[in-house]
Amino acid sequence: MRFQRVKGTRDILPLEALARRELEQLVFSRLSRSGFQPIHTPTFEKFELYQRSTGESSDIVIKEMYRFQDMGGRDLALRPEGTPSVMRAILENHIKLPVRLWYSMSMFRQDKPQKGRYREHTQIGAEIVGEAEPEADAELIKLGFDLFSEIGIDGMYMELNSIGCRECRPTYQVKLVNFLKKHSSEMCEECRVRMERNPLRVFDCKVASCQDILKSAPSQRDHLCKECKEHFDKVKKGISAFNIPYQENDRLVRGLDYYSRTVIEFKSTSLGAQDAVCGGGRYDYLAEEMGGPHIPGTGFAFGVERALLASKGEGIFTYEQPTIALLILPxxxxxxxxxxxxVFKLRKAGLEALVEFRSGGLSRMLKRAASRNARKVLIVGEDEMASGVFILRDMKSGEQRELSFEELIESQDADSS
RNA sequence: GUGGGUGUAGCUCAAUUGGCAGAGCACUUGACUGUGGCUCAAGAUGUUGGGGGUUCAAGUCCCCUCACCCACCCCA
Known part of the structure; x- marks a missing residue:
């Protein structure tokens, strides 16, 4: 065959597509109850939107975007994440605040594919916009925790941090940079670059010698301003009240530029290197970055592919071979x-039914019905057409009954398995 | 972008020091002309990922390339 999928993309075959539907329905039901409304935004936006919001120092903007020009010479990009679009849509459509929105949309990043990482993937996100209160963060975390518990993520744990605000973060950054400069000769090349561009990211470094040095680095937590500390304490108090286990990780930074204060990640131990199932946090400056008014917000998004991968062990989704309720054999x-x-009359009456078109003797027809996973078959031959009485056969038990059309509809037999 | 691994039938995998490309499952047909799953018999299927080289001879050795997987990086 001449064609194959573009690198990093996937075909989602019926078995997985069905599991996905179940997942999405579960999320829809839980979020609706909590006052979230669905939203869809365009698959591509102006490149500048992401540049301004996701941020110039993020890897996503620097090297992972599908960026292209349209015929009018516009500088566009496929959506790499959902939050900027949602905020843009809120501003552009003057959506009344506060508002809770959720989405399930494809995201595109030109990363090198590996387990749990694709160039097109689906994220389901939930955003609470217009509320600066720590209770909003805590509620969102509770929602996420319940959702992932219900889905059955293997080895799930949550990490939590506060990265401060524009008052206290710069002060901390200066201290951190001063510290790093003192040790710059002992640190790896990449860390020295990070020092200049986005000093907080040095904490992500995996080099052992760097980590040793960082052990004595000043901690973010000790440099939060009064307001941020209070906010963070209230978030933690809220989570504890819900009995949600978490690990405070003052190295958790996250790669997007717009976060402030609360940042969270839900991880799974069963995913290999790409262990983050869900990431999120507060983004109180995002609207302003985009040239709008001050609008606080908090949200999370999780990867559908990763959630399904991580739920394989104890997941609630079935992955069963689809069956045909009733196959008519003419x-x-x-x-x-x-x-x-x-068959159309049966469908109109609410039954699920299909006709076998390929001709053949009854013996072959039954073979086909079995290989197509038919639960029941209806035999329609000369005798049946003449008498109006059909043979309904249960493929599992082999039991047969003779029924008229009316009796068949009444019994709703095709739907019982 | 950088490493490592793997590419043989639809799927899972064999093929000795380089020596006729195979098996199981699945598929098709028949035994069984209106009663499937079991059994038996027969059948179809390949540019051995692609290109080049060495050789009388390459799935096997060498070079290039592509794809996938895993990891670094980063993230969902």
């Missing part, structure tokens, strides 16, 4: 058009 060419007429 014997002889006249019977096919008769069966087709019949």
């Amino acid at each position: 014997l002889g060419s006249d019977a096919t058009s008769f069966a087709l007429d019949l």
